[in-house]
Amino acid sequence: MKWTAAKIKALKGQRKIAMVTAYDALTAALVDDAGIPTILVGDSLGMTVLGYETTLPVSMEEMLHHASAVARGTRNALVIADMPFMSYQPSVALALENAGRFLKEAHADAVKLEGGAMRGEMIEALVKNGIPVVGHIGLTPQSVKEMGGYRVQGKTPEQARQLMDDAMAVEQAGAFAIVLECVPAELGEMISNALTIPTIGIGAGAGCDGQVLVFTDLLGMSGKPAPRFVKKYATLHPLIAEALSAYRSDVEDGSFPSEEHTY
Structure with missing residues (x-):
C-alpha cells in the first residue's frame, strides 16, 4: 500500500506514526521494507553524509539529488523532502517553484519547511497548488544562528503559548502534519491534543502522535555521542x-x- 498525505493524516488518534530519515536508495529500501510509513529526506544530510557542521550550507541541488535516490528506493512509504535554507524563505513564489521541483523532478510525495505562523501564507499557497506540506516548529535547525545553538524551546509560558499559536497556524494553513522538535514533553502533548493533524516528535515526548529519528543515530553508526532523545536500536x-x-x-x-x- 502506497502511503499518501491523506492516509498519514487519518492516522491521528488511530495509531502512532514512525518516521525515519533516509538519504539514498539503499537506506530508503531498508526503511520501506521495515514497514515504516514515512521517510524524511532531511536536510540533516548536511551533517550525516555531506560533512557540513550545520544544515545551512545544504543546497537545493543536493536535496534534489538525495530525494531522487530515496524515491527510487521506496515503494510504499510517503517520501517527504526537506526544503533547505533559503529555498523558500525569500518569497512564496520561490517556495512554490522549489517545492514543485521536489515533486516533479525528485518524485517526492510532500515537502517539509520550518516556521510557524509566519509561514501560514506560504503553506496555504503550496497546498492550494497541490503540494502536501509538513510543518516544523520548536527547535528549527535552519534558525540555529538566531537561536544561539541547539536548545530546548518552549520552556517559558510565553514561549509555550507562541509554539501553540504557531502549531495552530500551521494546521489552519493546510499542513497535514507537523514536526515538534526539542520541546518539553508536557508541551508536546498539549500541542498534540489541540491539533487535528498528527504531530511527529523528535525530543518532544511520548505524547506526540509519532516519532522521527535519524537513520544513522538509531543504528549507532557515527560513533559520536547522540542527543538525549535518541534511542540506539543497534550499535553498528x-x-x-x-x-x-x-x-x-x-x-x-x-x-x-x-x-x-x-x-
Whole structure:
C-alpha cells in the first residue's frame, strides 16, 4: 500500500506514526521494507553524509539529488523532502517553484519547511497548488544562528503559548502534519491534543502522535555521542570499524582474495 498525505493524516488518534530519515536508495529500501510509513529526506544530510557542521550550507541541488535516490528506493512509504535554507524563505513564489521541483523532478510525495505562523501564507499557497506540506516548529535547525545553538524551546509560558499559536497556524494553513522538535514533553502533548493533524516528535515526548529519528543515530553508526532523545536500536559503528580493519589486514597479508574468491 502506497502511503499518501491523506492516509498519514487519518492516522491521528488511530495509531502512532514512525518516521525515519533516509538519504539514498539503499537506506530508503531498508526503511520501506521495515514497514515504516514515512521517510524524511532531511536536510540533516548536511551533517550525516555531506560533512557540513550545520544544515545551512545544504543546497537545493543536493536535496534534489538525495530525494531522487530515496524515491527510487521506496515503494510504499510517503517520501517527504526537506526544503533547505533559503529555498523558500525569500518569497512564496520561490517556495512554490522549489517545492514543485521536489515533486516533479525528485518524485517526492510532500515537502517539509520550518516556521510557524509566519509561514501560514506560504503553506496555504503550496497546498492550494497541490503540494502536501509538513510543518516544523520548536527547535528549527535552519534558525540555529538566531537561536544561539541547539536548545530546548518552549520552556517559558510565553514561549509555550507562541509554539501553540504557531502549531495552530500551521494546521489552519493546510499542513497535514507537523514536526515538534526539542520541546518539553508536557508541551508536546498539549500541542498534540489541540491539533487535528498528527504531530511527529523528535525530543518532544511520548505524547506526540509519532516519532522521527535519524537513520544513522538509531543504528549507532557515527560513533559520536547522540542527543538525549535518541534511542540506539543497534550499535553498528564498532562492527563496521572491525570489518573494515579485518579487510585491510587480509589485503595487506595476502589472505584476500583466496581461491574461493578467484575466477
